[in-house]
Amino acid sequence: MSSISEDTDPSESRAVARTATATPPPNRVTFNRLELNRILNLYGRMVADGEWRDYAIDFLKDRAVFSVFRRASEVPIYRIEKDPRLARKQGMYSVISATGLILRRGHELERVLLVIDRKLALV
Numbered sequence: 224m225s226s227i228s229e230d231t232d233p234s235e236s237r238a239v240a241r242t243a244t245a246t247p248p249p250n251r252v253t254f255n256r257l258e259l260n261r262i263l264n265l266y267g268r269m270v271a272d273g274e275w276r277d278y279a280i281d282f283l284k285d286r287a288v289f290s291v292f293r294r295a296s297e298v299p300i301y302r303i304e305k306d307p308r309l310a311r312k313q314g315m316y317s318v319i320s321a322t323g324l325i326l327r328r329g330h331e332l333e334r335v336l337l338v339i340d341r342k343l344a345l346v
Contacts, residue, residue: 250284251282251283251287252282252283252284252285252286252287252305252307253282254280254287254305258305258332261332261333261336262289262332262336265336265339266278266291269291269339274293275291275292275293275300276292276294277291277292277294278290278291278292279292285306285308286304286305286306286307287304287305288302288303288304288305289302289303289304290302290303291303298321299321300320300321301318301319301320301321301326301339302318302319303317303319303336304316304317304318305332309328310330313328313329314328314329314330314331314335315330316329316330316331316332316335317329317335318335318336318338318339326338
């Protein structure tokens with residue numbers, strides 16, 4: 224005997240069973256298009272000047288991280304992080320040095336990235 228009644232479409236029951244067993248993907252924090260555009264714009268300028276050579280992007284459960292490397296085999300010289308949990312406190316954007324020192328934190332990515340941009344202008 225079938226548990227499906229004559230009034231229901233069999234494909235509907237398969238769709239319900241499929242959605243019940245499928246788990247939703249875990250929520251991840253990401254950079255939006257404008258944020259990534261601004262970061263990659265800065266990255267392109269620094270690569271053109273010979274300062275940076277490689278990067279990595281990590282989208283974690285609690286934060287998004289853009290790491291900048293002088294060489295691929297080294298530790299990142301800067302990490303640009305977006306942590307939405309800090310949005311109402313110190314600001315969700317931060318630039319962190321290789322030693323773990325937070326160079327700047329704030330609510331606007333543009334202003335936070337000035338700490339890296341200014342280092343190029345001071346030479």
